[in-house]
Amino acid sequence: MIYLKTAEEIELMQDAATLVSRTLGEIAKWVAPGVTTLRLDTIAREFIQDNGGKPACLGYGGFPATVCMEVNETVVHGFPGNYTLRDGDIIGTDTVVELNGFCGDMCYTFPVGDVDPAVMQLLRDTKESLAVGIAAAREGARVGDISNAVQTFVERRGYSVVREMCGHGIGRKMHESPEVPNYGRRGIGPLLKAGMCICIEPMVNLGSRNIVIERDGWTCRTKDRKPSAHYEHTIAIRHEGPRVLTTFDYVRQALGDRFI
Numbered sequence: 001m002i003y004l005k006t007a008e009e010i011e012l013m014q015d016a017a018t019l020v021s022r023t024l025g026e027i028a029k030w031v032a033p034g035v036t037t038l039r040l041d042t043i044a045r046e047f048i049q050d051n052g053g054k055p056a057c058l059g060y061g062g063f064p065a066t067v068c069m070e071v072n073e074t075v076v077h078g079f080p081g082n083y084t085l086r087d088g089d090i091i092g093t094d095t096v097v098e099l100n101g102f103c104g105d106m107c108y109t110f111p112v113g114d115v116d117p118a119v120m121q122l123l124r125d126t127k128e129s130l131a132v133g134i135a136a137a138r139e140g141a142r143v144g145d146i147s148n149a150v151q152t153f154v155e156r157r158g159y160s161v162v163r164e165m166c167g168h169g170i171g172r173k174m175h176e177s178p179e180v181p182n183y184g185r186r187g188i189g190p191l192l193k194a195g196m197c198i199c200i201e202p203m204v205n206l207g208s209r210n211i212v213i214e215r216d217g218w219t220c221r222t223k224d225r226k227p228s229a230h231y232e233h234t235i236a237i238r239h240e241g242p243r244v245l246t247t248f249d250y251v252r253q254a255l256g257d258r259f260i
């Protein structure tokens with residue numbers, strides 16, 4: 001069942017999306033060599049709570065933290081802990097905020113200090129693949145059009161796209177129908193209608209697309225241990241076109257000329 005949101009509900013979604021965007025802007029201020037992932041998680045949790053939101057990942061299916069930490073080969077769902085960021089790492093931070101009964105979901109992958117040029121390019125290209133996916137999310141198109149746009153963009157550049165994890169519908173719950181895969185054929189899948197709210201979140205690997213789940217049951221990493229990048233926006237389908245509810249503007253403000 002796909003829930004179409006009214007204009008009023010989309011404004012509530014906007015508030016949740018703005019708070020999650022501001023939360024990643026807070027994290028951005030602290031990402032640097034020497035900082036632990038647990039510190040970043042605490043900063044995010046306190047910021048969300050101080051602003052009247054609920055950290056929706058905390059306790060979700062037993063997930064033990066506010067933010068999923070995706071260091072280097074970690075694709076998604078890594079736990080915060082005592083790992084200390086090092087020069088040359090990349091770290092994806094993915095979190096969901098609930099505010100006024102609606103959810104906003106966003107992910108941003110940061111370079112830490114001086115990062116290998118090929119990995120920097122992976123970050124830029126993954127971010128651009130998200131923009132390409134969003135551009136395909138028009139009323140009257142199908143989910144497969146988004147999937148195909150992302151996959152085609154990514155694979156033309158020589159990367160691979162993770163298949164086991166998908167984007168998703170979002171609203172009162174963080175995961176609603178439909179699934180939004182990052183690979184697939186044009187013209188297939190659910191029809192996109194005005195009022196649908198979805199998350200598009202390409203997970204792009206420098207090496208092969210294969211993943212493994214660690215023994216903690218959550219942490220998903222690349223099988224070949226090469227880096228993986230991940231960006232995510234929450235969007236609403238409108239008659240006028242896709243409306244991106246989350247924004248990287250707060251991250252941009254925090255990073256200044258280090259923003260990529």
Ligand code: MF3
Nearest residue numbers: 056057060063068094096105
């Ligand atoms: N953006 C992630 C997702 O859509 C957030 C969920 S993390 C979880 O899967 F820990 F809550 F599962």
Ligand code: CO
Nearest residue numbers: 105199201232
């Ligand atoms: Co998501």
